[in-house]
Ligand code: SF4
Ligand code: SF4
């Protein structure tokens with residue numbers, strides 16, 4: 001919308017204060033139990049200043065930086081999915097028995113929120129979930145209400161961790177998409193933030209903050225931050241048509257290979273910011289006076305997930321891993337017109353045994369190339 | 379509700395009584411339970427004798443004596459629906475560690491007159507002896523799940539006791555994964571849900587109180603535990619607790635030499 005303005009650390013704090021003054025619950029990165037989670041924050045003092053995250057398949061540790069960056073890390077185990085597509089959601093309850101029974105829909109969330117430091121991959125993930133849950137013929141009202149009540153303060157990534165591969169998925173490290181305000185943290189010289197509005201609400205808020213106009217030098221420095229991060233990705237999704245590759249390999253031996261390692265624990269689907277699957281349980285009162293339907297996160301890694309009369313359709317772990325990976329990277333296109341993966345790396349880092357979705361693609365691709373080469377040489 | 383309340387019995391076999399206590403511990407719900415069902419036999423709480431047939435039997439404990447092996451047949455005959463509760467009843471309990479050793483040797487160390495001890499060589503799950511209609515896992519069982527099982531019986535629906543991993547509960551709770559973030563060994567990925575990921579919520583690894591989950595892959599988890607620094611003995615021990623005789627855990631502890639490493 002514009003070239004942006006420059007905020008100091010104190011001005012950034014004023015941004016958080018004005019969001020709180022609007023009655024918003026401000027949620028953002030906070031260091032807790034040795035990781036960076038998303039939780040309530042009251043001021044910039046709650047941000048993990050001077051911290052970074054070291055991540056690898058099945059491994060995550062916090063580390064110290066040698067500066068005071070406020071956003072000098074990438075994503076942790078939480079995603080904004082927690083706050084938009086709640087892990088446990090009551091849908092309705094009933095009161096009374098038989099003819100007197102009344103069904104009461106669960107009221108929609110009225111809570112106004114502001115998400116602080118939404119990354120590029122996360123904006124992309126929110127856009128994916130908007131398409132799945134928030135738009136079209138079957139809108140999830142609870143998602144829609146929470147989404148409409150959220151103000152998004154995005155931030156360009158100044159540091160990638162070992163799980164990140166947004167560049168190869170085209171989702172980062174620059175924040176783009178449906179944000180209200182986007183920031184770039186500049187550490188070179190004076191510690192400052194280039195801020196730009198992405199919506200009218202963002203513009204209105206930004207206008208009232210203490211600030212100065214951005215110079216050409218500020219804009220150059222901000223571009224450099226993003227360019228540098230792009231060169232330090234933790235990994236990459238192999239180039240080529242992965243969608244087709246997976247669609248034509250439902251019987252590849254690699255599925256059994258990965259199944260020998262996979263615990264079918266479902267951590268990957270829980271941490272994935274786009275996975276949306278749920279189950280609904282009945283919670284009836286002992287005396288029969290009422291009941292409720294409660295929705296909770298579920299995963300294609302459980303047996304109940306594919307249960308039809310007589311048993312689970314995907315009883316082998318190879319079939320379940322294949323469902324997850326082909327849904328993310330292939331059939332999601334057929335269903336929703338985009339990739340189901342935004343390259344955040346969470347499923348790799350938070351897999352207890354470090355299974356790497358990019359590595360699994362690479363293995364299938366390599367075996368096809370070998371076969372082709374052999375045939376080509378014959 | 380229908381006129382006739384279902385008759386419930388609570389039976390005890392070899393166990394610590396902890397699961398029955400979970401039932402007594404349902405203070406808030408106990409009145410509603412007593413409203414809805416007729417608790418006809420519950421020696422832990424009342425003094426009525428065994429009488430006739432029961433609509434529902436809750437069975438705690440494992441079979442460890444010839445007498446109990448016969449008694450469970452009688453319980454089955456008297457029960458329309460038989461539900462086992464807790465790790466002892468569903469997997470043999472901590473006392474199933476005897477299955478890996480010579481029980482006579484134990485008896486000679488513990489008792490002054492071992493000749494009076496009439497015990498079986500093994501501690502086994504109730505399902506090894508009679509048909510069981512539903513198994514409620516845990517050491518001890520979760521009181522919320524027990525209430526749900528009773529409520530589901532009354533409502534004629536399926537209980538909400540999913541057999542998936544503890545990790546799903548852990549992530550729903552918003553916990554930090556102790557294995558990935560701290561390198562703490564955790565049995566959550568192979569353990570049946572039910573506790574709400576209690577230990578990881580307090581920064582500890584899961585001990586596997588609810589026994590193996592559906593389709594557990596213990597060998598892969600063990601490889602990871604080894605990378606985190608556990609030797610074979612330590613790996614054998616993590617699977618050798620309350621559910622040591624549950625198939626997937628037993629195989630894994632045996633693969634790591636359980637017998638050689640329990641002294
Ligand atoms: S599949 Fe993995 S890398 Fe892709 S969006 Fe989901 S968690 Fe992130
Ligand atoms: S990968 Fe599995 S859990 Fe995720 S959206 Fe697809 S089916 Fe659902």
Ligand code: SF4
Pocket residue numbers: 261262263264265266267268269301347350351352353354355
């Ligand atoms: S890929 Fe990893 S996180 Fe996902 S189910 Fe398998 S072991 Fe669990």
Ligand code: SF4
Pocket residue numbers: 267352544545546548549553554555556557558564565566567575578583584
């Ligand atoms: S702490 Fe344990 S139970 Fe929780 S996600 Fe990690 S491995 Fe699973």
